[in-house]
Amino acid sequence: MKAKNKTERRDKARLTAIVIISLLVIATGSLFSINAFMNGETAGGFLGIIIAISILAFALLVFRRGNRDIKEGYPPQDERSKRVLEKASSTSFYVTLYFLLAIGFLSEDIIKFRDVSQATSVAVGGMVILFLIFWIYYNQKEI
Amino acid sequence: MKTRIKEFRARYNLTQEDLAKKVGVRRETIVFLEKGKYNPSLQLAHNVARVLKGKIEELFIFEVKGKK
Numbered sequence: 412m413k414a415k416n417k418t419e420r421r422d423k424a425r426l427t428a429i430v431i432i433s434l435l436v437i438a439t440g441s442l443f444s445i446n447a448f449m450n451g452e453t454a455g456g457f458l459g460i461i462i463a464i465s466i467l468a469f470a471l472l473v474f475r476r477g478n479r480d481i482k483e484g485y486p487p488q489d490e491r492s493k494r495v496l497e498k499a500s501s502t503s504f505y506v507t508l509y510f511l512l513a514i515g516f517l518s519e520d521i522i523k524f525r526d527v528s529q530a531t532s533v534a535v536g537g538m539v540i541l542f543l544i545f546w547i548y549y550n551q552k553e554i
Numbered sequence: 555m556k557t558r559i560k561e562f563r564a565r566y567n568l569t570q571e572d573l574a575k576k577v578g579v580r581r582e583t584i585v586f587l588e589k590g591k592y593n594p595s596l597q598l599a600h601n602v603a604r605v606l607k608g609k610i611e612e613l614f615i616f617e618v619k620g621k622k
Contacts, residue, residue, distance in 0.1 A: 480580065489579040490595055491586065553591040 422487050426477045433470030437463045443532060455529060462536045465543055494554055499546040506545075507538040555590045556615040562606040577601040 444459030477487035488496075511534050514522075524530040563573055570588070574581045577598065586592035587602070594602070594614075603610045 484575055485580050486578060489583055490598060491583040491592055492580060553586075554593070 418486075419481060422477065422481055426474055426481075426487065429470060429473055429477075433466050436466050437470075440466070450525075452525070452529075455525075455532070458533065458536050462539050465539055469543055469546075491554070495546065495549045498549045498554065499542055502545045502549075503538055503542040506541050507534060510534060510537050510541075555593060555617065557587055557590055558608075558613050558615070559584070559588050559602065559606065562608050562613060566606065568606075573602070573605060576605045 440459045440463035444456045444463070447453075447455035447459060480487045514524075514530050514534055518524050518530055524533070559573075563570070568576075570581050570584045574584045577584075578601070579598065583592065583594075583598075587594060599610050599614055603613055606613065
């Protein structure tokens, strides 16, 4: 019973941490968007909004599922969900490396970035979107 | 991989939810296990076999790829 309460507390703390980190990322994304819109960079602004909405949707999904599972007596994370998370993270990381390479190549003359930080933000945004896609994909696939 | 979890589960009148709680995983994991769409760790396979009072090799049938 004591061990169960400890696990439950740890799971709730984990969920709260996810929410706090997500809120911080959303706040940063919103600031990025506001700044981009104020500088007349519509594409950058919309990208920030897309990232913020994607993270918000993912955080809400994880929080809702986790909360429901704790109430029903299931662990919010088990070996399969951990494996899905690991596979989605590693695949999105590797694809982002290629994405960065492509950005580096395209930024020469095809896409004009304001500065390095803008190009990095696009890469991070791409990584977030890729992670979500791979997470959904591996959740359905045989692993 | 094929599994006989559903068959063993029916013997003991256990639902997917019951089995999930007994082995400490999410219900989706049991769903994927039954469909043969998830290769469990040895620990999970052992726990499932213990709860369903069977042997790992009875519950999980591994097929060698390319062999008929």
